[in-house]
Amino acid sequence: MTPPPRALSYADAGVSVGANTRWVRSIRSAVQSTYGPRVCDTGAGDFAGLFRLNHDGQLFRRNYKNPVLVGCTDGVGTKVLIAIAMKRLSTIGIDLVAMNVNDLITTGAEPLFFLDYLAVHKLEPAALGDVIEGVAAGCREAGCALLGGETAEMPDLYRRGHFDLAGFAVGAVEHDRVIDGSRVAPGDVLIGLPSSGVHSNGYTLVRRLLESAGCKLTAAYDELGETIGQALLRPTRIYVDAVASVLAAYPKKRVVTGMAHITGGGLRENIARALPPKCDAVIKRTAWNVPPIFDIIRRLGTTRSEMFKVFNMGIGFVFIVRPHFVAGVTKALERAGEHPVTIGTVKRGGGRVRFA
Numbered sequence: 001m002t003p004p005p006r007a008l009s010y011a012d013a014g015v016s017v018g019a020n021t022r023w024v025r026s027i028r029s030a031v032q033s034t035y036g037p038r039v040c041d042t043g044a045g046d047f048a049g050l051f052r053l054n055h056d057g058q059l060f061r062r063n064y065k066n067p068v069l070v071g072c073t074d075g076v077g078t079k080v081l082i083a084i085a086m087k088r089l090s091t092i093g094i095d096l097v098a099m100n101v102n103d104l105i106t107t108g109a110e111p112l113f114f115l116d117y118l119a120v121h122k123l124e125p126a127a128l129g130d131v132i133e134g135v136a137a138g139c140r141e142a143g144c145a146l147l148g149g150e151t152a153e154m155p156d157l158y159r160r161g162h163f164d165l166a167g168f169a170v171g172a173v174e175h176d177r178v179i180d181g182s183r184v185a186p187g188d189v190l191i192g193l194p195s196s197g198v199h200s201n202g203y204t205l206v207r208r209l210l211e212s213a214g215c216k217l218t219a220a221y222d223e224l225g226e227t228i229g230q231a232l233l234r235p236t237r238i239y240v241d242a243v244a245s246v247l248a249a250y251p252k253k254r255v256v257t258g259m260a261h262i263t264g265g266g267l268r269e270n271i272a273r274a275l276p277p278k279c280d281a282v283i284k285r286t287a288w289n290v291p292p293i294f295d296i297i298r299r300l301g302t303t304r305s306e307m308f309k310v311f312n313m314g315i316g317f318v319f320i321v322r323p324h325f326v327a328g329v330t331k332a333l334e335r336a337g338e339h340p341v342t343i344g345t346v347k348r349g350g351g352r353v354r355f356a
Helices: 017-026 029-030 078-087 094-109 123-143 205-214 228-232 241-251 265-272 292-299 304-310 325-336
Strands: 065-073 110-120 145-153 163-174 189-194 255-262 279-283 315-321 340-346 353-354
Touching: 017 029, 017 123, 017 145, 029 123, 029 145, 065 094, 078 094, 078 163, 078 205, 078 228, 094 110, 094 123, 094 163, 094 241, 094 255, 110 123, 123 145, 123 163, 145 205, 189 325, 205 228, 241 255, 241 325, 241 340, 255 265, 265 279, 265 304, 265 315, 265 353, 292 304, 315 325, 315 340
Parallel strands: 110 145, 279 353
Antiparallel strands: 065 163, 110 163, 189 315, 189 340, 255 315, 279 340
């Protein structure tokens, strides 16, 4: 008689419940470092996070009269594979926060809280702790709370050493202060803020170019002052303080008519999202210096036109501003530590972005 098979446990299937519990405890200090007085911290073990929108006391920067909640979600794509290959996971969490809050603030909203989802082959706290520390760092820079998250151990879905992550940001803006591009008009001026490099889009193309050219991530370039791998891992800039500084400088006047976060699709696709149907944006390509990382990527085997279709090309965020307030907005951005540059104007048209 054949003996019955040994009963399988969850651990036999590759998932450790105990490891997950220990993991949650190990990252709690990083999570709590993002908390402000709006967070109702009732202790570990909560199934959901609690966040005050308004309060009668003087705890917060402001209370809302007629708030609209703003939500968005995004990831960092295959930049994760560059981080894994370089064995540098400390900045990919900053990218995750940036990709979300930079979208959120285009509406004029204040980031309130953030949630993350981390899917892994196997929980490895020493390495993955760097990811969560990065998420917490991004949240602190963005002024929002890391209110919760989920870590899923799925050895049948992810290869050993691989993981993926996604983020979810929630913010608020007064209903009568929402910025949606509908007020953009001919004569408005486009002000760009520099990117830190490639940010978190186009990495599938970058990786394919590196592979086809036989270029190692450890290859050093004089014009970069670092390896190409290090340049590619530069975290996405977070523009929350820049936007907040401009909006605070004009608490009554609505001088900003539109904003765009320059992600996949580059300047053309993302600025077009901030234009009404009867307006075009005309961008002057020579208005700023394209960072050397983009020229290196082009030399690996693609074209300049393709580069402008895919990458931010050195401009990570764009304000569309009434012409009489360009100088004031520029000064507000400079006070916030930015280096703004006028990159174009709005003309009559059909909702397109043109390069001059």
